[in-house]
Amino acid sequence: xxxxxxxxxxxxxxxxSVDPDIARILLAxxxxxxxxxxxxxxxxxxxxxxxxxLGSTLSNKYAEGYPGKRYYGGCEVVxxxxxxxxxxxxxxxxxxxxxxxxxxGANANLAxxxxxxxxxxxxxxxxxxxxxxxxxxxxVSFTGxxxxxxxxxxSATTEDIDYDQMRDLAHEHRPKMIICxxxxxxxxxxxxxxxxxxxxxxxxxxxxxxHFIGLVAGKAIPSPVPxxxxxxxxxxxxxxxxxxxxxxxKSEHAAALDKAVFPMMQGGPLMHAVAAKAVALKxxxxxxxxxxxxxxxxxxxxxxxxxxxEGMRPVSGGTDTHLAxxxxxxxxxxGAEAEARAGAARIVLNKNAxxxxxxxxxxxxxxxxxxxxxxxxGMDEADMRLIASLIGRAVKDPNGxxxxxxxxxxRALVANKPAYAS
Numbered sequence: 234x235x236x237x238x239x240x241x242x243x244x245x246x247x248x249x250s251v252d253p254d255i256a257r258i259l260l261a262x263x264x265x266x267x268x269x270x271x272x273x274x275x276x277x278x279x280x281x282x283x284x285x286x287l288g289s290t291l292s293n294k295y296a297e298g299y300p301g302k303r304y305y306g307g308c309e310v311v312x313x314x315x316x317x318x319x320x321x322x323x324x325x326x327x328x329x330x331x332x333x334x335x336x337x338g339a340n341a342n343l344a345x346x347x348x349x350x351x352x353x354x355x356x357x358x359x360x361x362x363x364x365x366x367x368x369x370x371x372x373v374s375f376t377g378x379x380x381x382x383x384x385x386x387x388s389a390t391t392e393d394i395d396y397d398q399m400r401d402l403a404h405e406h407r408p409k410m411i412i413c414x415x416x417x418x419x420x421x422x423x424x425x426x427x428x429x430x431x432x433x434x435x436x437x438x439x440x441x442x443x444h445f446i447g448l449v450a451g452k453a454i455p456s457p458v459p460x461x462x463x464x465x466x467x468x469x470x471x472x473x474x475x476x477x478x479x480x481x482x483k484s485e486h487a488a489a490l491d492k493a494v495f496p497m498m499q500g501g502p503l504m505h506a507v508a509a510k511a512v513a514l515k516x517x518x519x520x521x522x523x524x525x526x527x528x529x530x531x532x533x534x535x536x537x538x539x540x541x542x543e544g545m546r547p548v549s550g551g552t553d554t555h556l557a558x559x560x561x562x563x564x565x566x567x568g569a570e571a572e573a574r575a576g577a578a579r580i581v582l583n584k585n586a587x588x589x590x591x592x593x594x595x596x597x598x599x600x601x602x603x604x605x606x607x608x609x610x611g612m613d614e615a616d617m618r619l620i621a622s623l624i625g626r627a628v629k630d631p632n633g634x635x636x637x638x639x640x641x642x643x644r645a646l647v648a649n650k651p652a653y654a655s
Contacts, residue, residue, distance in 0.1 A: 266652040269579035270620060270643055274556035274603025275416070275444065277473045278610070278652045279509075280516060286509035287475050297501045299491060311504045318511030325450055325518050326458050328481035333510050334494050334502040335478030338443040338467035341494075342368040343375070344480065345463050348493035349437045350409050352379045357403055357436070358412035359394070360384040363588045364558075365415040366441060383408065387588045392549040393420050399427075403434045413457075414441030417585055417601055419537075419552035424460040431462075440464045443478075445554050447471025447605070450517040451526020454554065462486055471529060471555050471605045473522075474513025477506045525608060529555045532604040535614035539621025540602070543629070548587050548599065556603040560587050564629055568597030571628045575600075578627040578639035580620075600628075610650040619646065 249256040266278070279287075291311055297304040300312040300319075315333060322331035335341035350356065356376070359365035363386035367374045370382025383406045385399040394413075403411060411434075413427045424440065431438040440457040446466035448454045457464050463482040468474035482490050495502070516522055530553070537547050537557040548558035561571055568584030575582055585601035592598045602624075607616070623642055626635045 263653055267647065268644060269581060270623075270647065271606040271652070272580065272582040272602045272604070272620075274601055274605070275467075275470050276603075277447075277470060277605040279469070279473060279475060279513070282516070283473075283475055283509045283512050286512050287505050289505050289508065291508050292503075292505040294504045295501045296504050297495065299495070311507075314504065314508040314511060315502070318507055318514060321511055321514040321518065322479065322481060325514055326456065326464070326481050328458050328464075329484035330487035330490075331479065331481045332491055332494050333477075333479050333507050334499065335465075335480060336499060336503060336506075337476070338441070338465060338478045339368050340498060341465035341467075341478035341480045342366075342439075342441060344490060344493040344498050345439050345465060346376065346380070346410075347497045348463075348486065348489040350380060353381060354410075355381040355383060355406050355408040356410045356412060357383045357385065357399070357406060357408040359415045359418075360386045361415075362586050362590060362594070363387045363415075364417040366443075369412050369415065369441065387549075389589060392588055394418075394422065396423065396426050400430045400433075403430045403436065407434050408436050410437045410439055412439045412441060414443065414445075416444060417556070417558055418444070419547075419554055419557050420549050421454060421553045422457070424455065424457045428460040437462045441466070443467040444470055444556065447473060447517065448526050448529065448554060450514075451523045451529075453523070453526035453530055463490060468510050468513060471526065472513055472517060473605070473609065474517075475506050475509035477503070477510055479510060528613065529604050529608045531614055532608050532612065532617045533557055533602075535617035536602060536604060536621055539618045540624060543621060543625030545600075545625075545628075555605055556601060558585060558587055558599050558601055560599050561628070562598050566628055567592060568599050569595065570631075571600050574630060574633070574636070575624055575627045577633065577636050578623070579643045580624055580627060580639075582624070606652070610647070610652060612650060616646065 294311050296308045296311050300316045318333045319331045358369035361371045368376050370376045388395045411431045438461050440461040442464050443466045449456045465480045469476040533552050533555050537552050544564045545559035572584045582602050584597040585599050586594050586597045587599035590598045623639050627639045
C-alpha cells in the first residue's frame with residue numbers, strides 16, 4: 234500500500250475490494266439488525282460517532298501504561314483521548330477515579346480481584362442461577378477456581394435478593410469481598426444495605442453494574458458509586474458504547490486498581506476502544522440520553538405487562554430496570570423452545586434460568602428480554618405492547634403456523650425505525 238492509496242479512516246469500498254467475503258458478512262449483520270427485533274438485554278446499537286472512533290487510526294497505537302506514564306513514545310495524542318475519557322467518567326458518575334482500559338467487563342472484574350484478593354480467600358456474591366454472573370464465583374470461571382465462593386440468592390416468596398441471607402452468610406464466612414449485581418436482576422438493588430453489611434464484616438464492596446450502569450448514567454435509577462469501593466461495568470449495554478469494560482472507584486483504591494489492570498491483568502490498552510468509550514460518555518451526559526434511559530425502563534415495564542397478559546409470569550412481579558425475566562411454565566413452553574420459536578419469527582431474545590428452576594440451564598424455564606436496543610430505535614410503550622403480542626403468538630405456536638405472519642409484522646414494525654440506515 235502506498236501513501237497515496239492509504240485512507241485515514243474507515244473505507245467500506247476498500248474492504249469490499251480487499252476482502253469481499255468479510256464485507257458481505259458485515260452487510261449481512263447490518264441487514265439482520267434492520268430486519269428484526271433485538272431484545273437481548275445486554276445488547277444495544279452504538280452511535281455512528283462511536284463506530285467512527287472504533288474504526289480510527291487510534292487502533293494502530295501501542296500505549297502500555299497510563300497518560301503521561303507510557304512505555305512507548307508517540308503517545309501524546311492518545312494520552313489526550315484517554316485523559317478526556319477519564320474526566321468524563323468521573324463527572325458523569327460522580328467518582329473519584331476511573332479506568333477506561335479493561336477490554337471487557339470480565340477483565341474489569343478480574344482486575345478488582347487482583348487488587349484486593351489472594352487465591353483461596355472468600356468472596357460473597359449472588360448465585361448464578363438466581364441472576365448473578367459467571368465471574369462472581371461460578372465453578373467454571375476463574376473466580377470459582379481461584380477463590381472460595383459463597384453465594385446468596387433470592388427469596389422464594391418475593392424472588393428479590395434475600396438481604397437477610399446475604400447478611401447471615403457474610404457474618405458466617407467473613408468474606409474478603411462482597412459483590413452485588415448480576416446479569417438477570419430485574420429489580421433495584423439496595424446498595425446501602427450491602428454497604429452496611431460490608432462495613433460490619435470488614436469487606437470490600439464491589440458492585441458489578443454492567444447491566445444497569447447506563448440507567449445510572451441517565452439518572453433513571455439510583456447510583457451505586459457513593460456506596461461501593463469499586464464499581465465495574467461494561468460499556469456496550471444500556472450505556473450504548475463500544476464493547477469493552479470500565480471501572481470507577483474511591484480515591485484510596487485508585488493506585489491498586491490501576492496496577493491490577495496494567496500490568497497485572499492486561500498489556501497495552503485498545504486506544505480506539507478507549508476513545509470510543511469517551512465518545513459514549515459524552516453522549517450519555519446529555520438530556521437526550523437521560524430521556525432515553527427513562528424510556529428504556531418505561532418500555533421494559535410495558536413489555537413485561539404485555540407478556541404477563543400472554544400468560545408469561547414476570548419473576549419478582551415485574552421490573553424496575555431495562556430487563557425482565559419471564560417464567561414460561563404456566564404456558565407449557567421451555568425457554569429453549571421460546572427462544573427458537575421467537576427467533577424463527579425474527580424476534581431475538583434468550584432462554585434464561587429462573588430462580589429455583591427445575592430445568593437445566595441449557596433448557597431453562599424462562600426467557601430474558603430487554604429494551605435498550607428497541608428504545609434506541611425510537612420505540613415506545615405502544616410498540617412494546619405490540620411486541621409482547623407478537624412474542625406470545627410466536628412462542629405459543631408449536632407448529633409454526635404463525636411464524637411467517639409474525640415475521641412479516643416484525644418487518645413492518647422495524648421498517649420505519651431501522652437500527653442503522655442502509
